[in-house]
Amino acid sequence: MMHVPRHLVTQHGRIRRTAAPGLAAALLVVCALCCGMPALAQTTAPASTSTAVGEVEFARGVGYAQTPGQTPRIMGKGLEFKEGDTLSTSAGSTAIVRMQDGTRMTLRPGTDLVVQQFRYSAQAPNNSMLLQLFTGGLRAITGLISKNSPEAAKLQTKTATIGIRGTDFDARICQRDCSSESAKVTEQPHANTVQASAKVVATQGEIMAVDGAGARRRLVDGGSIYPGETVETGSAARGVLAFRDDSRLTLGATTRFRIDTFTYDDKNPSEGKFLVSLLRGSARALTGLIARANNRNVGFTTATATIGVRGTGLDMQCDDACSFFTWLGTIEVTPTGAGQGTGLSALQVLSAGQGLFVDANGIRPITAPILENLPRPDTVPVDTRQLFSEAAMPDDPEGLYVFVRDGHIEVTTASETLHLGKGETGFAAESGRTVRPLLMPLFLEFDRTPKPDSTNPMLQSILNENGNRPANQCR
Numbered sequence: 001m002m003h004v005p006r007h008l009v010t011q012h013g014r015i016r017r018t019a020a021p022g023l024a025a026a027l028l029v030v031c032a033l034c035c036g037m038p039a040l041a042q043t044t045a046p047a048s049t050s051t052a053v054g055e056v057e058f059a060r061g062v063g064y065a066q067t068p069g070q071t072p073r074i075m076g077k078g079l080e081f082k083e084g085d086t087l088s089t090s091a092g093s094t095a096i097v098r099m100q101d102g103t104r105m106t107l108r109p110g111t112d113l114v115v116q117q118f119r120y121s122a123q124a125p126n127n128s129m130l131l132q133l134f135t136g137g138l139r140a141i142t143g144l145i146s147k148n149s150p151e152a153a154k155l156q157t158k159t160a161t162i163g164i165r166g167t168d169f170d171a172r173i174c175q176r177d178c179s180s181e182s183a184k185v186t187e188q189p190h191a192n193t194v195q196a197s198a199k200v201v202a203t204q205g206e207i208m209a210v211d212g213a214g215a216r217r218r219l220v221d222g223g224s225i226y227p228g229e230t231v232e233t234g235s236a237a238r239g240v241l242a243f244r245d246d247s248r249l250t251l252g253a254t255t256r257f258r259i260d261t262f263t264y265d266d267k268n269p270s271e272g273k274f275l276v277s278l279l280r281g282s283a284r285a286l287t288g289l290i291a292r293a294n295n296r297n298v299g300f301t302t303a304t305a306t307i308g309v310r311g312t313g314l315d316m317q318c319d320d321a322c323s324f325f326t327w328l329g330t331i332e333v334t335p336t337g338a339g340q341g342t343g344l345s346a347l348q349v350l351s352a353g354q355g356l357f358v359d360a361n362g363i364r365p366i367t368a369p370i371l372e373n374l375p376r377p378d379t380v381p382v383d384t385r386q387l388f389s390e391a392a393m394p395d396d397p398e399g400l401y402v403f404v405r406d407g408h409i410e411v412t413t414a415s416e417t418l419h420l421g422k423g424e425t426g427f428a429a430e431s432g433r434t435v436r437p438l439l440m441p442l443f444l445e446f447d448r449t450p451k452p453d454s455t456n457p458m459l460q461s462i463l464n465e466n467g468n469r470p471a472n473q474c475r
Contacts, residue, residue: 052080053118054099058450058457061093063107087113089136096452102143103129103153104452108172111136116156120145129153129164137172140164141452142407150220150408159400160413160428165220167407170444171400179396182442189439192390196224196421197262198243199387202380205237205253222387222419223408230258233281240380244388245272247288248377252317255281260301269293277301282317286328286377301336304358308332308347313378315371321359325370326350335363386419390436393427396443400428403444 056065056079063075066086073079075095081087087107089095095107101120107113117130127145133155146153147166155162157173172178200207200219207219210230217223225231225241233239233255241249241257245264251257256279264272272290278300287309291298300307300314304322307314313328324333333356334347348356348363355366402409402420409420411428418426418434425444427435450457 052082052100053115053120054097054103055080056095057098057104058096059093060095060457061109062090063093063095064088081115083115083118085115087111087115094449094457096450096454096457098452099129099143101127101129101145103145104141104143106139106450106452106454106457108137108139108449110177111138113138127152131155133157133171133173135173137170139170139447139449139451141168142166147217150218157400159430160411160432160434162402163410163412165223165408165410166217167409168405169407169409170403170405170447172402172444173400174396174443175398178398178401178441178443182396185442185446187442187446189442190445192425192437192440193423194244194388194390194421194436195226195423196244197227197259197264198225198241198247199223199419199421200225200231200239201242201382201387202375203237203239206234207237207239207251208232217407220408222410222417224419224421225259226422227259227262230256230279232256238374240375240377240382242382242384242387243274243288245269245274245288245290246384247274247290248286248380248382249276250284250374250377250380252282252371252374255283257281257283264290270297272297274298275301278316278318278322279303280318282315282371282374284313284315284371284374284376286313287311304360305333305335305356308334313352313376315355315369317370321357323355323357323366323370324350325355325366325368326352327369327376328352333358386417388436390438392438393435396441397427397429399430401441401444402426402428403440 056075056077058077059075064072065075065079065081066072068084087097089107089109089111091110093109096104098104112134114132116132117128119126119128127149129145129152142153142164146164150165153164155164155171162171200223201221203221208216209219209225210216210232212228231251233251233253235254238252258277258279260277261273261275269289270293274290274297287298291309291311295310298309302316302318302322307324310330312326312331314331315325317323329352331350332347333350335358350356355370357364357366402411403425404420404422406422411418411426411434413428413432413434415432416434418436420426425437425440427437
């Protein structure tokens with residue numbers, strides 16, 4: 001049996017890093033030669049008769065899989081690992097692993113990752129995945145566990161817990177290595193901007209987002225919504241959409257709401273546009289900075305009328321007919337579509353406390369509120385710092401960095417939570433402070449580690465080591 005000296009193994013059973021990365025590799029080669037070829041062949045066999053939860057798809061350099069209390073096994077293609085195993089890569093080494101639910105991860109050089117818990121069975125209601133990252137980092141494309149249940153997959157570090165909501169992301173624990181990598185990049189950093197139009201908070205029940213191609217995803221607190229997407233709430237659901245310009249909307253049950261156009265620059269809000277459609281159901285809306293700067297660029301569309309605003313809080317309820325009521329400011333209601341059958345084409349101006357019912361047969365005034373069963377959006381607490389704020393920070397301080405290529409990540413420390421959507425980077429310090437940096441860290445943006453879906457990770461690794469970056473490579 002291959003033997004690893006006691007001084008190379010920590011009290012938790014993981015391989016201890018040494019100042020000379022080649023020492024462990026040399027030791028394993030000597031051990032393999034001493035034990036003969038059969039021992040080397042065993043490194044690609046399952047660790048035990050216990051059920052495997054994943055296997056290695058690619059390995060370059062020296063890596064190990066170790067079951068607590070057992071001898072480390074050299075990583076190689078086809079090596080299986082199970083719940084409780086530690087996966088380790090040495091300096092200069094990488095590995096791509098695949099879990100049973102389809103999750104794929106590239107382990108960066110110098111990584112220690114423990115598969116603390118993994119439960120997966122097709123259609124099972126209690127699937128779960130808990131990973132612990134002690135050193136290094138990973139690039140991940142998650143599988144069915146996180147896609148089917150937004151609370152079921154987590155990645156823990158000593159700094160923060162990462163809630164994985166069905167996503168494509170990078171996570172890295174940085175010490176001095178990250179700042180030194182950034183120093184070698186000659187390109188200028190790009191802005192770390194929030195791409196989402198809005199994020200959802202105070203959710204109850206099932207809420208889905210549907211993109212322009214018809215793809216559906218589950219939304220939980222902090223989930224992002226983008227231009228062109230439709231939000232759909234279930235029969236017993238509701239939630240509040242918090243927009244980047246500080247507009248807020250409470251959506252009721254069985255509602256379909258679409259963001260047609262949303263553009264906003266906090267340095268020039270008068271050039272922003274806020275155009276949305278209530279396709280069905282109920283909504284309570286409070287307009288934000290775009291409306292205050294230029295209310296002509298804000299509009300709500302329904303089946304029977306369009307709504308213009310003048311710095312407004314309004315309620316809307318639509319099925320075959322629509323009802324409108326304003327509780328703050330003034331709205332302008334212009335019948336369209338089914339509402340044109342009323343013979344009324346001129347707009348109706350409604351002040352606070354006034355409403356209007358519009359259907360194909362006519363219109364009539366409304367004097368009482370119509371949606372008091374839903375909370376007004378200005379009464380729901382929203383931490384905009386968690387959702388949208390950015391802050392300057394020193395160049396690549398030590399801590400946990402997370403970059404989201406797609407999906408939704410929740411970074412939670414002992415004191416704070418930071419929600420990240422597509423294209424966003426977040427940082428968590430050991431103190432518990434979380435920040436969305438103003439600029440994208442260069443070591444993340446120009447990471448040369450192959451992504452887990454790389455078609456030829458060996459070739460990409462060699463090219464990257466020689467400083468060759470394909471022109472079409474994007475993060």
